[in-house]
Amino acid sequence: MAFLELSHLEKSFGSNRVVKDFNLDVGQGEFISLLGPSGCGKTTVLRMVAGFETPSSGAIRIGGTDVVGKRPNQRNIGMVFQAYALFPNMTVAENVGFGLKIKGAGRDEISARVTEMLRLIGLPDLGARYPFQLSGGQQQRVALARALAPKPQVLLLDEPLSALDAKVRVSLRNEIREIQRELGITTIFVTHDQEEALSISDRIVVMNGGIADQVGPPFEIYNRPTTRFVANFVGQLNAFTATVEDGAAGRVRLGGVPVTLPAPVSGGSVDLAARPEALYLGRREGNDVILPATVRDVHFLGSVIRIGANVAGMPVALDTFNRADQPPPAPGAAVELSLSSRDLIVLGG
Amino acid sequence: MSLWGRLTGWIVLIFGLTYFALPLLGLTEFSLKARRGVYSLDAYAKVIADPEFQATFGYSVMMALVTIALGILIVVPTAFWVRLKMPWARPYVEFITLMPLVIPAIVIVFGYIRLYNTSSWLPLTGSIMGTNLLLAFGYTILALPYMYRAVDTGLRTIDVATLTEAAQSLGAGWVTILGRVILPNVIPAVLSGAFLTFAIVIGEFTLAALLDRPAFGPYLQRIGANKPYEPFALAVIAFGITWACMGLIQLVTRFSKHSKVAR
Ligand SMILES: Nc1ncnc2c1ncn2[C@@H]1O[C@H](COP(=O)(O)OP(=O)(O)OP(=O)(O)O)[C@@H](O)[C@H]1O
Ligand SMILES: [Mg+2]
Numbered sequence: 038m039a040f041l042e043l044s045h046l047e048k049s050f051g052s053n054r055v056v057k058d059f060n061l062d063v064g065q066g067e068f069i070s071l072l073g074p075s076g077c078g079k080t081t082v083l084r085m086v087a088g089f090e091t092p093s094s095g096a097i098r099i100g101g102t103d104v105v106g107k108r109p110n111q112r113n114i115g116m117v118f119q120a121y122a123l124f125p126n127m128t129v130a131e132n133v134g135f136g137l138k139i140k141g142a143g144r145d146e147i148s149a150r151v152t153e154m155l156r157l158i159g160l161p162d163l164g165a166r167y168p169f170q171l172s173g174g175q176q177q178r179v180a181l182a183r184a185l186a187p188k189p190q191v192l193l194l195d196e197p198l199s200a201l202d203a204k205v206r207v208s209l210r211n212e213i214r215e216i217q218r219e220l221g222i223t224t225i226f227v228t229h230d231q232e233e234a235l236s237i238s239d240r241i242v243v244m245n246g247g248i249a250d251q252v253g254p255p256f257e258i259y260n261r262p263t264t265r266f267v268a269n270f271v272g273q274l275n276a277f278t279a280t281v282e283d284g285a286a287g288r289v290r291l292g293g294v295p296v297t298l299p300a301p302v303s304g305g306s307v308d309l310a311a312r313p314e315a316l317y318l319g320r321r322e323g324n325d326v327i328l329p330a331t332v333r334d335v336h337f338l339g340s341v342i343r344i345g346a347n348v349a350g351m352p353v354a355l356d357t358f359n360r361a362d363q364p365p366p367a368p369g370a371a372v373e374l375s376l377s378s379r380d381l382i383v384l385g386g
Numbered sequence: 387m388s389l390w391g392r393l394t395g396w397i398v399l400i401f402g403l404t405y406f407a408l409p410l411l412g413l414t415e416f417s418l419k420a421r422r423g424v425y426s427l428d429a430y431a432k433v434i435a436d437p438e439f440q441a442t443f444g445y446s447v448m449m450a451l452v453t454i455a456l457g458i459l460i461v462v463p464t465a466f467w468v469r470l471k472m473p474w475a476r477p478y479v480e481f482i483t484l485m486p487l488v489i490p491a492i493v494i495v496f497g498y499i500r501l502y503n504t505s506s507w508l509p510l511t512g513s514i515m516g517t518n519l520l521l522a523f524g525y526t527i528l529a530l531p532y533m534y535r536a537v538d539t540g541l542r543t544i545d546v547a548t549l550t551e552a553a554q555s556l557g558a559g560w561v562t563i564l565g566r567v568i569l570p571n572v573i574p575a576v577l578s579g580a581f582l583t584f585a586i587v588i589g590e591f592t593l594a595a596l597l598d599r600p601a602f603g604p605y606l607q608r609i610g611a612n613k614p615y616e617p618f619a620l621a622v623i624a625f626g627i628t629w630a631c632m633g634l635i636q637l638v639t640r641f642s643k644h645s646k647v648a649r
Contacts, residue, residue, distance in 0.1 A: 089551055109554040116555040122548040126570040136556035180552075187556065 040065040040223050041086070041191055046095035048081050048247075055081050057247040059095070066221040068214065070234035073244030074270065079227045082244075083193050086225065088112050099190055115184030115222075117194040121176040123168040129155070129179050130164035136187035154182040157216060174205040181213065185220065192217070192224040198233065210237055231271050235259060243267045260312075265384045268310050275316065275353040276384070277309045292349025296326050296378055308384040315380035316355035318344065318366070324375035332370045346374065410625070417618035429619035438605060439620075446594075446602035449518075450587035453525040454580045457533040460526065462576065465537045466568055469546050483534040486527050491592040494524055499596070517597050524593045529583040536582070540575020541568075577638045581631040589624050 039062035046059040056078045063069050071079040084090040086097055088109035097104050104112050123132050133154050134147040142150075155161050158178040168176055177197055184192060194213070198206045214237040217224050228234050234241050235255040243250045243258060243266070251258060251267045262268035269276075279289040279296065287298035289307055298309075317324055333345040333352070342365050344355050355374060357365075366372055420428035433439055468479050486494070498520055502510035510516035546568070553563045569576070594601035606624065610617035 087551075087555055089554075109551070110557045110559055112555075113557075114555055116552065118548050118552065120545060120548050122545065122552040124549065124552070124567055124571075125544065126567075135553070135558075139557040139562060183552075183556070 039063060040067075040100060041225075042096070042098040043082070043086070044096050044098075046082065046085060046097065047093045048078070048085060048090060049093045055247050056085070056092075059247070059249055061242060061249065061252065063223055063225065065223055068217055068224045068226065068237065068239045070238040070241045071225060071227045071244055072231060072234040072241050072271070073229065075229060077244045078247040079229075079244055080195055081247075083195050083225060083227050086191065087114050087116050087193055113187070113190050115187070115189035115192045117177070117180050117184050117192070117197045119196040119199050121168070121173070121180050121200075123176055123180055123183070125168055127167075128164065129160070129166050129168070129171070132168070132179055133164075133182045133186050135183060140187060150186055154186050157185075157219075158182045159212070173201050174209055177201065177209065178212075181216070185216070185222070190223065192222050194224065194226045196227055196229070198228070198230075206233075213237070235271070241271075243270060245270070262310075262382060262384075265308065268382060268384055273313050273354060275311050275313065275351075275355075277311075277348070277351055277353075278306055279309050280306050291326070292328060292351070294326060294328055296381070298381060298383065299379055300383065302383060310382040310384055311353075311376055311380055313343065313354045313356040315376050316353065317375045318355065318357050319373060320375050324377050326376050326378050326381075328374045328376075330372055330374045332366045332368050332372055334368055335365045337365065346372065348374065413618050414622050417615060417622050420615040420619075429615035430623070433609075433616045433619045433623070436616075442600050442602045442605035445600055446588050446590075449522060449525060449601065450584045452522045453529060453587050454583050456522060456526045457529055457579065457583055458576060461530070461533045461537050461579070462569060462572070463564060465534060465541055466546065466564060469538075469541050470550060480534070480538075483530045487531050491524070491528060491590075492596070494527060495593050495596045498524060511597070517599060521593055521597050521599050521601075524597075525583075525587050525590065528590065528593070529579075529586055532582040532586070533579040536575045536579030537572060540572035543575075544568075544571045574638050578635040581635050581638075585628045585631040588627055 041061075041063040043059055043061045046056055047054070048056040059078075059082060061069070071082060073079055081090060085092050088104070088107060088111075092105060099112070099114075123129075124135065127135065130148075130151050133151045137147045137150055151164065152161070155164055158181060160175060160178060160182075163171065163175065163179075168179070171179065177200075181194075181197070197213070198210055201209065210233055213226075226234075226238070235258070238255055240252060240254050241258050242252045245264075245266045250264050251262065253261075258267065259272055262271060268274050277291055279291040281302055281304060282288045282290055282295070284303045285301050287301050289296050289298060289302065289309075291309065320327060328348045330346040330348045330353070333347055335345075336343040337359075340359055341356050342359055344357065344365065346353055346355065353374070417429050418425040418427070420426060420432070464479070468476055499511060502508055502516075502520060504512040510520045549567055549571075550563055553567045558567070589603055589606070590601070591603035591607060595604045595607070602624075606617070606620055609620060
C-alpha cells in the first residue's frame, strides 16, 4: 500500500513539457532517490509534491488524500534545500523550533523537541549560534532538523549535499540515511550524483527528459538497466554492437566470436553492454565468452586496476583487483578477456 | 595624477566649500550673535522655549512616524511580492516609485485638494483628521523613492525565494513570512529608509502649507519672515536633524554588516 502516490503527473512551463506522465508509488518509510541529469525535471517533481508548483495534470496523494489543491503551508511536508535556507535572523534553536511555533506549540514542548532534534543531528551545543557562525555541513544538518521538527508526513531533499565538499558529502549522506531510518519517515531525495543515489536509497527513479525511465532498487538499476539511457547514466559501461545470427535462439556474433545470449533478440544487430567489473583479464571458469584484445592503457588506482583495451576496434574498460604477485599487462600487449554471457546487458530503447 | 588634474580637483573642492560650507558657517555664527558683543545660545533658548516650536515640531515628528509606518506597510510587501512573483515588473515598479522625484509636490497637493475637497465624494479636507491623513499620504508618496530603493536593496542581500519556501513548508502564511522572516532580515535597510523619510518630512513645506497643517516647515518659514536671529538657530537645528539621520543610517549599515550578512 503506497503512502505517497504520484500518478500521471504532468507539468508544462508554457509549451515546454518538463514532466511527462510521471508515476511513482512510495511506501511508508521508504527512501526514494530521483536521479538524472541537469534539467530532467527532478526539482519540478519535488516542488509539485511540496506544493510550490501546480501540476498541469495528474494527482498527488499522501496517505490516500489528494493534496494538489492544498497550499504548501497546509501539506505538512518537510523540505531541505541545496542552499540551506536557514533564517539568518534566528538562532539555530529558533530555526529548528520555527515550524512548531507556527503550529502553536507551547514553549516547553518546543524547547524539548529542539533539544531532541539537535541531539539527533549531533549538534547538541550549538542552539544559541546564528547560521552565519556555522559551517556548511552544520547548516545543512540544522536545516534537516528544522524540516523534521514538526514531524512532517514526507521529507523532501533537493540536492542537499551539492554545496558541500566531498568528505562532508559522504559522511552527511550516511547520517541523513541513518536519521531517516530511525524516524521511519517517507523520503524523496533528489540528486544528480549516481554514487549518492546508489549508496543510500531503497529505490531509485532514474529520470530522463521528464520521464521516469526506470524505477528499482540500486542493485537492479545498476545490474539490470532496462534502457540505454539508464545503462549509460548509472555507472561505467562498455557497449558492443553484435550481429544477430539466430535471434530466436539468442545466437549473435561479437567481434567474430559466437555468443549465445540467455534471451531471444530480434533485428539484424543488437547493442550489448557489460560493466567493467564483469570483464576478466584472462580465462576463468564460467566465463563462456573469450574476446581477443589489445591493451591500450593501464591505470593503477590502488586496490583496483582499470585497464583500457580494444576489442575488434571497440574500446572497452575493465576493472581487476590488484594482486601483489600479478603485475598488470603493459600497453600494447595482446591479451584475452573473458566474461559470462549472463553478464551481458541487452540494451533496448 | 597630473598637475592639472590635481589643480582642477582643488578648485572644485574650494568652490564646493565656498558654496556649501561657508553659508553654513555664516549661518551658525550669526545664530550665536543674539546677545550684543558675545557669542551665546540665546536664540536657541528662545526658539526651544517657544510653545509654537514645540507644537509644530511635535506635530512633524508625529507625521514622520506615521509616514514611516505607512511606508513600511506599503513598500515592504510590494517590494517582496515583486521580487518573489513578478520580477518582470521590477522596472515598471521602480519607474512608478521614481515619479515623486519628477512631479513637483505642489502638483500632488493641488491634485489632492481637487479630488478630496469638501464637495467631493470623499471630503477628506473637510475634517482635521482627514487632512492629517491626506498629509501623511502625501508624505508617504514623497518618501516612496527612498523607501523603495532602500528596501529593495535590503531584499537583494537575502535569498527571498528560498527563505519564503522554507517558511511555507514549515507551515507559515504570508503575514508570518513577512513579519517574522522577511522584515527582520531587512531591518537595516528599512531603518535607513525610515531616517531618510524622517529627514524629508521634518523640513517639508509645500504640502503642509497648502493643506494648512501646523507643521515644522511652515513654522520655519513664518519665523524666518518675522524674527532676526531665531530663524538662523532654527535652520541650524533642522540641518542638525538631517545630519543626525544621515549619521544614523551610516551607523545602522555598519552595525548590521558584521552581525548578520557576514558569511
Ligand atoms: N519556473 C520555471 N519556468 C520555466 N521553466 C522552468 C521553470 N522551472 C524549471 N523550468 C524548466 O524545467 C526543466 C526542468 O527543471 P528542473 O529544475 O526540474 O530540473 P532538475 O532536474 O532539477 O535539474 P538540476 O539538476 O539542474 O537541478 C528545465 O528545462 C527548466 O529550464
Ligand atoms: Mg534541481
